[in-house]
Amino acid sequence: MATTASVSKQRTVGGSFLLEEHKLDNVFTPEDFNEDQQMVAKLAEDFANNEIVPMIERIEHKEWDVTRELLKKASEAGLTNADVPAEYGGSEMDKVSSALIADHIAKSGSFSVSYGAHSxxxxxxxxxxGTEDQKKKYLPRLASGELIGAYALSESTSGSDAMNPRTKAVLAADGKHYVLNGEKMWITNANFADLYIVFAKVDGEKFTAFIVEKTFPGFSVGAEEKKLGIRGSSTAPLILNDCQVPVENLLGEIGKGHIIAFNILNIGRFKLGAACVGGARNILSHTIAYAKQRKAFGKVIADFGLIREKLAQIVAGIYTGEAMVYRTVGMMDVALGEVEKGGAEESKETRKAIEEYAVECSIIKVWASEMLDMAVDETVQVYGGYGFVEEYPAERAYRDSRVNRIFEGTNEINRMIITGFLMKRAISGQLPLLPAIKKVMDEVMAGPSTDEIEGALAAERTIVGNAKKVGLLVAGAASQKYMQDLVNQQEVMGAIADIIIEAFAMESAVLRTQKLIESKGEKEAEVATALTQIYIAGAIGRVEASAKKVMAAVAEGDMLRTQLMILRRLVKHEPVNVIALQQHAAQKVLEADKYAF
Structure with a gap:
């Protein structure tokens, strides 16, 4: 089932959201899904409800044959091979459809993890x-679910520092195979996978990837880990003891394993973000159902304001998360649409198109994993004592969620990537960040602007524009203070990343709602507007707090006071009635019994 992207034809530069306003016609939102994409979403949703949900208890009890059978069924439905070319047995979907599957299949944290690791x-x-021979040999069997895949990068001493593994690969004397020695840790699907992408250093120096089959001599799987959450997914170490890997199973180029690792992690990050949004949507349905039937003080707790506040915050998070994920994946599909199919450089150009949005992928991963943690935490609170009881869904969702901030590069690493990647692009001239920083500094020193934004969401658009200016201002101040040493100032880099993340989140919600207003009118977009305002009301406070953290680190005395004065001017806004907005949003989902936007 191939799908085609229904997106704008104008390519967007990765990271440019911080420097310019993106035109509405170039922004892809959930309201832009075409018929094929809507069908894919429904297919994934139906598969999850009909096939996965009834098997959750067996999945949680580590019945690996159940997970394997579900992955095979999902393959037959075209759900696990969305990114595999049709010529190798895949369904070759666009990236929006691929993200939709990850989003709507996320009814079980454990299965979602197994699915993501394989597909x-x-x-x-x-x-x-892969080479043509490698693709012909392995992709049809992976696409059909005959083989289950896994990815082995981490080690006990190199989790976040993944480029420095101890696992070594040495070419055997006969020149026909490599001998791998080492141990990989925390490998998803370890106990039931057939094929592993394993990273090792050739001759102890050159970081390289290999395709390793479980039947290769010297390969074995260690004991299953006893985990806090996602207990129904297999996590175990791989033991490579003089493991013999044929030379034709070397993946990519010797010494270029980092290119494979980084590019694949970018895709993993936006899919993880989509799955987190889907997970939040799923747990919200349970929360609503419980809140509507649980009684206290003579009425259902769904009638209480503080419960409705929790529901509204979760809903605003899902709405914003959808906007962020599909905006990013839409940009990716436009870039991929420009790649010449069948051309000699197709694989290379495809990788470049995906890498273009590395910052956005890291933003999605960080933001969505932390949004889901908020959602499951509030769910436990709504369930009260029952939130701690295993037979209720809140307890498992709470445990399962926590790992997402560690997966696909920890959120700390991703925060370093966000700021570091943007600064690197600025220095190289790929992104005009430095001129933009200078322009903002000149503007703020010149005094308040008399220009006012008009039209729908004028106040919110002003807040978003000023949040971007805050990000540029603190990035400029930090660059002046630390120059080349900025990369070593992790707390400062992290705080700058937090501002960038919130700017992207706020803008994505605003752009989505603007498009809704244009297409359906302000009345029809009333709840969407409320959700956008709810999110922005909290986000601008977080932007201010992060900016103060950076400013206090890079300046003192009169300079600090001047910077804080500018900050106050930029974040100044008239507060909205968040309580009324939350009541309105909560009433909408309580009437629908689910997220309904």
Missing amino acids: GIGTLPIVYF
Whole structure:
């Protein structure tokens, strides 16, 4: 089932959202899904409800045959091979459809993880970096679910520092195979996968990827880990003891394993973000159902304001998360649409198109994983004592959620990527960040502007524009203070990233709602407007707090006072009635019994 992207034809530069306003016609939102994409979403939703949900208890009890059978069924439906070319047995969907599957299949944290490891990071290295022989040999069997894939990068001493593994690969004397020695840790699908993408250093120096089959001599799987959450997914170490890997199973180029790792992780990050949004939508349905039947003080707790506040915050998070994920994946599809199919440089150009949005992918991963943690935490609170009881869904969702801030590069690493990647692009001239920083500094020193934004969401658009200016202002101040040493100032880099993340989140929600207002009118977009205002009301406070953290670190005395004065001017806004907005949003989902936007 191939799908085609229904997106704007104008390509967007990755990271440019911080420097310019993106035209509405170039912004892809959930309201832009075409018929094929809507059908894919329904297919994934139906599969999850009909096939996965009835098996959750068996999945949680580590019945690996159940997970394997579900992955095979999902493959037959075209759900696990969305990114595999049709010529190798895949369904070859656009990236929006691929994200929709990850989003709507996320009814079980454990299965979602197994699915992602197989269909994403376990298969895509061969799709994008495999030789023709490797693709013909492995992709049809991975696409059909005959083989289950896994990805082995982390080690006990190199989790976040993944480029420095101890696992070594040495070419055997006969020149026909490599001998791998080492141990990989925390490998998803370890105990039931058939094929592993394993990273090792050739001769202890050159970081390289290999395709390793479980039947290769010297390969074994260690004991299953006893985990806090996602207990129904397999997580175990891989033991490579003189493991013999044929030379034809070397993946990519010797010494270029980092290119594979980074590119595949970018895809893993936006899919993880989509899954987190889907997970929040799923747990919201349980929360609504419980709040409507649980009684206290003579009425259902769904009638209480503080319960409605929790529901509204979760809903605003889902709405904003959808806007962020599909905006990013829409940009990616436009870029991929420009790649010449069948051309000699197709794989290379495809990788470049995906890498273009590395910052946005990291933003989605960080933001969505933390949004889901907020959602499940509030769900436990709504359930009260029952939130701690295993037979209720809140307890498992709470445990399962926590790992998302560690997966696909920790959120700390991703925050470093966000700021570091943007600064690197600025220095190289790929992104005019430095002139933009200078322009903002000149503007703020010149005094308040008399220009006012008019039209729908004028106040919110002003807040978003000023949040971007805050980001540029603190990035400029930090660059002046630390110059080349900025990369070593992790707390400052992290705080700058937090501002950038919130700017992207706020703007994505605003742009989505603007498009809704244009197409359906302000009345029809009333709840969407409320959700946007709810999110922005909290986000601008977080922007201010992060900016103060940076300013206090890079300035003192009169300079600090001047910067704080400018900050106050930029974040100044008239507060909205968040309580009324939350009541309105909560009433909408309580009437629908689910997220209904």
